[in-house]
Amino acid sequence: MHYRSLSQVRNDLDNGSLTLPELVRHYLRNIEENAHLNAFLSVYGDSALEHSEKIQTKLLKGNAGRLAGLVLGIKDVLCIKDRPLQASSRILDSFHSQFTATAIQRLIDEDAIIIGRLNCDEFAMGSSNENSAFGPVLNPLDNNRVPGGSSGGSAAAVASDCCLAALGTDTGGSVRQPAAFCDIIGLKPTYSRISRYGLASYASSFDIIGILSKSVEDAALLLEIMTGYDEMDSTSSNEPVLRYAELAGNHEKLKIGMLNYSGDEGIDPDILQYMRSISSELKELGHVVEEIDFPELEYALPTYYILTTAEASTNLSRYDGVRYGHRSTNGHDLESMYKKSRSEGFGEEVRRRILLGTFVLSANYYDAYYTKAQKVRRFLQDKTRSLFDKYDFVILPTTPTPPFKFGENATPLQMFLADLFTVLASVAGIPAISLPLGKTSEGLPVGVQVMSDAFTEDKLLSFSNYLMQETLTSKA
Ligand code: GLN
Numbered sequence: 001m002h003y004r005s006l007s008q009v010r011n012d013l014d015n016g017s018l019t020l021p022e023l024v025r026h027y028l029r030n031i032e033e034n035a036h037l038n039a040f041l042s043v044y045g046d047s048a049l050e051h052s053e054k055i056q057t058k059l060l061k062g063n064a065g066r067l068a069g070l071v072l073g074i075k076d077v078l079c080i081k082d083r084p085l086q087a088s089s090r091i092l093d094s095f096h097s098q099f100t101a102t103a104i105q106r107l108i109d110e111d112a113i114i115i116g117r118l119n120c121d122e123f124a125m126g127s128s129n130e131n132s133a134f135g136p137v138l139n140p141l142d143n144n145r146v147p148g149g150s151s152g153g154s155a156a157a158v159a160s161d162c163c164l165a166a167l168g169t170d171t172g173g174s175v176r177q178p179a180a181f182c183d184i185i186g187l188k189p190t191y192s193r194i195s196r197y198g199l200a201s202y203a204s205s206f207d208i209i210g211i212l213s214k215s216v217e218d219a220a221l222l223l224e225i226m227t228g229y230d231e232m233d234s235t236s237s238n239e240p241v242l243r244y245a246e247l248a249g250n251h252e253k254l255k256i257g258m259l260n261y262s263g264d265e266g267i268d269p270d271i272l273q274y275m276r277s278i279s280s281e282l283k284e285l286g287h288v289v290e291e292i293d294f295p296e297l298e299y300a301l302p303t304y305y306i307l308t309t310a311e312a313s314t315n316l317s318r319y320d321g322v323r324y325g326h327r328s329t330n331g332h333d334l335e336s337m338y339k340k341s342r343s344e345g346f347g348e349e350v351r352r353r354i355l356l357g358t359f360v361l362s363a364n365y366y367d368a369y370y371t372k373a374q375k376v377r378r379f380l381q382d383k384t385r386s387l388f389d390k391y392d393f394v395i396l397p398t399t400p401t402p403p404f405k406f407g408e409n410a411t412p413l414q415m416f417l418a419d420l421f422t423v424l425a426s427v428a429g430i431p432a433i434s435l436p437l438g439k440t441s442e443g444l445p446v447g448v449q450v451m452s453d454a455f456t457e458d459k460l461l462s463f464s465n466y467l468m469q470e471t472l473t474s475k476a
Helices: 006-015 020-033 045-061 102-109 152-159 176-181 216-226 269-284 297-318 334-345 348-361 366-390 412-417 423-428 457-470
Strands: 040-043 071-075 113-118 165-169 185-188 209-213 255-260 288-293 393-397 432-439 445-451
Touching: 006 020, 006 216, 020 040, 020 045, 020 071, 020 113, 040 152, 045 113, 071 152, 102 216, 113 152, 152 165, 152 176, 152 209, 165 216, 176 185, 176 209, 176 432, 176 445, 185 216, 185 457, 209 216, 216 457, 255 269, 255 366, 269 288, 269 393, 269 432, 269 445, 297 348, 297 366, 297 412, 297 423, 348 366, 366 423, 393 457, 423 445, 432 457, 445 457
Parallel strands: 071 113, 071 165, 255 288, 255 393
Antiparallel strands: 040 113, 165 209, 185 209, 185 432, 393 445, 432 445
16 A cells, blocks of 8 residues: 555545555554654554544545545644644643644645644754754655755655655745655745644744645645635735646646756756756757756845844744743743743754844844845845746756765755755745656655746646656656
8 A cells, every 4th residue: 555646545445445544554554664764753643543434434425525535744833732832842842732723724624634743853944854852854765864854754754655745834945855855745835825823933934834745636635725815824815726636737838947057066966967857858848948047046045044044033032931831940030041941942953043043133233134135035036036927937956965864964054055946936935846856876866846936836736747747757
């Protein structure tokens, strides 16, 4: 049993060769067998089984929801009422959510089954899952390598068949990059497409819930159900909810831009080679493919790290040892209790980013860093959006390297560079998807990233489906 899409599951459920409790037991067994990956922080076996019985009855009666049969894992930054929520941090030790995130509630209402809480980098800060207070997640394809981050547990759980799909969050690549490293699909929708109510904030003007799955159709269906205005998040979009799940589209003679990065150092030669081959393949399929010079790409990374650390320092000020989670017993007065709780509760990377963010927001440096980065963000947004006046889609690698080994990106700067290609869509707020299309000569996965204009996920998904089916490399 190794399902790649909900429609395959539904097929077997409908013809009676599978029952939903059997499917849940299958995933629970896989979770146990893959415990060494450290992808799950909690497993909700009892409630998953209980729900599977109820939904099985609904299936037999013909009144089950659109997601009946979908077993889902959830990154540990999304609230589920009465379940632990820690953002993989000690600062939230013993915290339980008081409500369920809107996006998750919409999935549950359509009969999705939640099987567990997934490990991630602390407060979603990282690119390797090495920053979790619960230890790293291993890449199921090669246990010596990282699964990517910050949604590393989500990617590893899906890739190792411990659930059919998972929710992650993507602030600067945290869904796309781990998807690329674990050879699955990762979708980051347009900023504001999905309510952030119930998402533990990292950088609020970038954060968005994303989907990790094995099929484009599942990503499309989950997106369709989660999308739509939510009165609990006034920044959520009013744009109409599209029928993403239909995946229809005209794929004749598209105009595709390949973002030029050949001048950049540190990019794996196999990845460059793969991008060239996909470009010629697309031309052979009758599309117009042009290389785009985009020297502005180099500004995306510093802009991202200035603005996200600023927002993080503000967002994380709420964790003070009083309102939630860990409180130090070593303080001798109120101020030292705050200080000690925060320095004991937060890990190194989170502390570094709070300090950086506090610095760029400080009175003397505010204009030099924060204000300037906001201007550059607008400039990059305009530049990136204008690409879609000319092109239907823009393609670039998801990551500069294949999954690296633990400890290999030892300095913060090396680690930040892993986000080189993912932060652009985040700074611009546009949708982007990573597709598992290539392999390096060593057999490591290569993710291809496709970006499209804001609120055009319907086109992006149908083109992704086409790429997954049509490109020779994906058939190999
Ligand atoms: N790796 C990036 C960072 O550390 C992205 C993280 C994310 O998207 N949550 O900020």
